[in-house]
Amino acid sequence: MDERLHIFGIRHHGPGSAALLVRALDAVEPACVLIEGPPEADELIRFAQLPGMKPPLALLVHAASDANAAFFFPQAEFSPEWQAMLWALRRDVPARFIDWPAGIHIHALIAQKNDPEEMQVEHDPDPLDALAAAAGYGDGEAFWNSLIEQGRLEEDSAATAGEQALQVFAGIEAAMTAVRAAAPEERSERGGMRESQREAWMRIHIRQALKEHSGKIAAVVGAWHTSALRTGATASGDKALVKELTRAKVEATWVPWTDSRLGAASGYGAGVISPGWYSHLWSLYERRASTTPEEFAAQWQAKTAGMLRKEGYLTPTASAIEAARLSLALASMRERRVPALEEMREAALATLCHGDEVPLRIIERKLYVGERVGEIDSAVPQMPLARDLALWQKKTRLKPEDVETEQRVDLRSEAGLLKSTLLHRLLILKVPWGKLVEADAGRGTFREVWRLRWAPELSVALAEALVYGGTIEQAAGNAQLDRAAKSNSISELAEMVRETLVADLPDAATACIERLQAAAVQAAEITELMLAVPPLVRVLRYGTARKLPEEQLRALVHALSVEVNAGVRLASHNLDDEAATARVQAMQSYDEALRLFADSTLIEQWQNHLSGTVDDPQVSAAIAGLSLRRLHEFGTWAGEEVESAFSRHVIGETPQRAGAFLENFLRGGSEVLLHDEPLLNLIDAWLCGLEEQDFIESLPLLRRSFAEFDIVARRHVMQRITHGRREQAQLTQSEGAADDAFALALPLLCQILGIDVQEGAA
Structure with a gap:
């Protein structure tokens, strides 16, 4: 290579490397600065010196056809590449990137989806480990930090700083040349070829710069590459090496980065221990x-x-x-x-x-x-959605942060409603900046609690969402319309209705409601219909905070509920365990939603049909158990009727059916046993009457049935059983006699309930 070329081997994120580089550039005064980085981002270098550009930042490069095929090129204020850009811009010196095109890397990312072998990640040993061991350091990281990153703090001669920096870079190049020459060939053939092709691209860029400029050329690259850029490789050989490489069409932009993503703990290959x-x-x-x-x-x-x-x-x-x-x-x-x-x-x-x-x-x-999130100057051209998000962030005063923060939103205020609307729209776009952890709580129905944390990957998600529109509102509405058109699931469509309404997307909501109505006409699966009702009922609770088509929603909920009530009994015949479990969960949600909806006619119909499911011998035991529990809670059936139905479903039945009935009858809490002593005694008698083998087979279901009871409730249940046994013993046996059978069973019963034997006997 031409002697006008000055190669500076750096660590990609190192303050000592950056400081040495600035001094070396001052001493060399190159006519052009070449930087290891994606050449498709050359036009973005000029924005680095704008006052609104506050690192950490990153160049985001993604495929034009698939924003998810993307990679980042992060920059901190202490990154040598960032300082090289600023140095060139301050002195009006041309600067450009010289790594192999990002389109090649993007094409490889797309290929990985179809080739599992391409997904293999190669972990190369640190080439400095050998030097570190010779110098008495534990690893290459500590060695480089001591000599380069913090080893220059004591320099005090400004007059000789540039010359000293050049000497250090010469030493780095000599050391890395020796290390590379002695390094064992541990890389795969594919990995070695990719490295050779990358370095061929760098040499091609360097030759081009030497032709274009008569002055000195500075090349800022990773220290590992320094010796390879000075080899006697020919121009024709390098061109032949990269001739067959396929590129994807890509787009690039600046995006905010975070301190935590600069850290090695984040999984970033070039990350540092402590940003x-x-x-x-x-x-x-x-x-x-x-x-x-x-x-x-x-x-x-x-x-x-x-x-x-x-x-x-x-x-x-x-x-x-x-x-x-x-x-x-x-x-x-x-x-x-x-x-x-x-x-x-x-x-x-x-x-x-x-x-x-x-x-x-x-x-x-x-x-x-560190907890910083970078900022982009408003003059930097960004993706339309990123630009619109920046405007929303200013309007709502929501600042992206690299730590999890809690945001309490009052929907009665304009500011609170704007924040909620933005965050809900981003969720529709699969940009989860915020996670809704609490809603419909606190003061009435006017509060939401969000947990916010910004991550760089959200910029990729925004790029992906560009296919739906150029603004957050437009993209969210179109994304929901697209999903609704492709879905035939009643529950999914109901959830989409809820999402569009709380995101203040009235046109999309209307279209989703119409799609849901059309799908409901053809629906035959009761579980799906049940799952559709709760999200619609929940969204009606926003009626005083958001403008909603309340009459249309109520009519839809009423129609769905009538269908559910009419079909629940027959649709519960002879279900397998998986289907019965799904139905029980759906019934619980539907039952709670129906109470919130507060339509007395629908509730009365629901209770009547629950009565039918309890009396129908073909209904799944799990569903019958939950139905009886709800009838008992509603007070629809008297205590004697509940006890009679309970007896029919457990006494004389198989352990599996009786256990499934009991598990779902007890679902929801211990109150049914603590406040209904005859029923408690009935369960006790059934347990004591089981044969040994039946008891063993029932034990897993029994333990699961009592798992929802807290320790206080279990202790109270045990005390009630013990008290009832003692009274019975006093009536049937002579004074002072003990119930030996109960004494023998007591330890096992305590074990089922998960309490100590001494507590149970108290």
């Missing part, structure tokens, strides 16, 4: 003045102490001073010039937290990782 630590290091490098180890340690420990104070912990200044001294002492013992994160943490734990890990864990995310 918060590196951000602190970069703030010191930006001053362009030397920093003594003492000053460095004091600043970090003061920051740690300040965060602990905000969490309510007592951290005197004297303790922060001791923490700084201890970190310096630990670094000296380990032969390090400057304390690393390891020494800083150990010192803080010992002096500020007195050995207690809990306080440090409370602040470690904010301190070691």
Whole structure:
């Protein structure tokens, strides 16, 4: 390669690397800056210096035909590539990306969906581990951090800083050349070929830049690639190597990134251990003045102490001073010039937290990782949905954050209704910025509680939703219409109606209601019809906060309920276990919804048909059990009728059928046993009358039946049974005699109820 070429081998996110790079560029003054990155994003470099661009950010590149086939190119303020962009823009020097086209990578991502072998992820060993071992470090990460990322803090000669930086980069290149030459060939043939093709693309870009510019050329690439870019590969050989590569058509834009996604713990391959630590290091490098180890340690420990104070912990200044001294002492013992994160943490734990890990864990995310979400300048061209979302965020004053926050929304206020509308529309678009954890609670029906957390992947979801429209409102409405047209499920359509109404999409809601009405006419599955009623009833509770087609909704709920009531008995004949379980769950939801709907005629019809299911011997035992429980709770049947029906369904029946009946009869709580002593005694007598084998077969169902009872309820049930047994014993036996059979059964009964024997005998 031409001697005008200066190759700077960097770590992709390293404050020391970034500081060295800026000084090296100042010394070289290149006519063009080449940066490892996707060339399709060249036009986006010019926006990096805008005042509204606040890292962490990322270049999002995705297939034009499939936004889900995408990848990110993250940038922090301490990323060398970001600083290279800013340096070139400040000096009006051309800058461009030289990695292989993103379209090649995107094409490979699409191919992975159809080729399982392509999905295999290769994990390469750190090439610096060998050097680290020779230098006495535990791994390559610690070695590079000590020498490069924080090893330059003590530099104090501004006049020679550029020359020193060039010498360091020359040393990095020599070391990486030696490491690469000695590295064993552990990569697969496919992985090695991809690396060769990437580096061929870089050399092609470099040759092109050398032709276009008469001055020096700076190439900013990962340190591993430095030696490969200086090889004697020919231009024709490189072109032949990449000739057959297939590209996908792609689009690129800037999107916000987060501190947590810069961390290695997020799974990001080029992630760093502690973005918060590196951000602190970069703030010191930006001053362009030397920093003594003492000053460095004091600043970090003061920051740690300040965060602990905000969490309510007592951290005197004297303790922060001791923490700084201890970190310096630990670094000296380990032969390090400057304390690393390891020494800083150990010192803080010992002096500020007195050995207690809990306080440090409370602040470690904010301190070691960071909680920032990047911001994009308004002048940057963004995807239409991203631009519309930014406007919504300003209008609703909802700021994207990298931590989970709780947002309580009052639907009676205009601001609260706007927030709720936005978040519901995003859910329809499968952009789950917010998760609804509570609704229809608190003060009447006017409150929603959301948990919000922004993640970079939501930008990809927004890109995917572009096929439905250019605004959040338009896209959400069209997305729901598309799903409704493809669905034949009554319950799904009912849920879509609810979603469109609470998202304030009246046109889409009307279309979904019509689709639901058409599907309901053809529906024959009672479970589906039952599941359709609860979401419609729930949405009616928003009537005082949102404008809804209430009359149309009520007519729809009434029609569905009439169908359910009329068909529930016959549709419950001879169901298998899976179908019976689904029906019981649907019945519970439907029963609760019917009470909320408060139509007395429908409720009376429902109770009459439940009576029919209890008396019908062909009805599934599980459904009969739940039906009897509801009739008992409603007070529709007198106690004697309930006890008689219970006897018919458990006494003389198989353990499986009797157990299924009992499980669903007890579903919903212990009140039925605590307040109905004859019924409790009936269950007790049935249990005691079971043969040993029948009891063993019934035991799993029995334990499941009592699983919903809390420990207090179980204890009260046991006390009632014990009290009743003692009274019976006193009536039937002589004074002082004991019921031996009950005494023998008591431990097992306590075990079924999940309480101690001593408590049961109390």
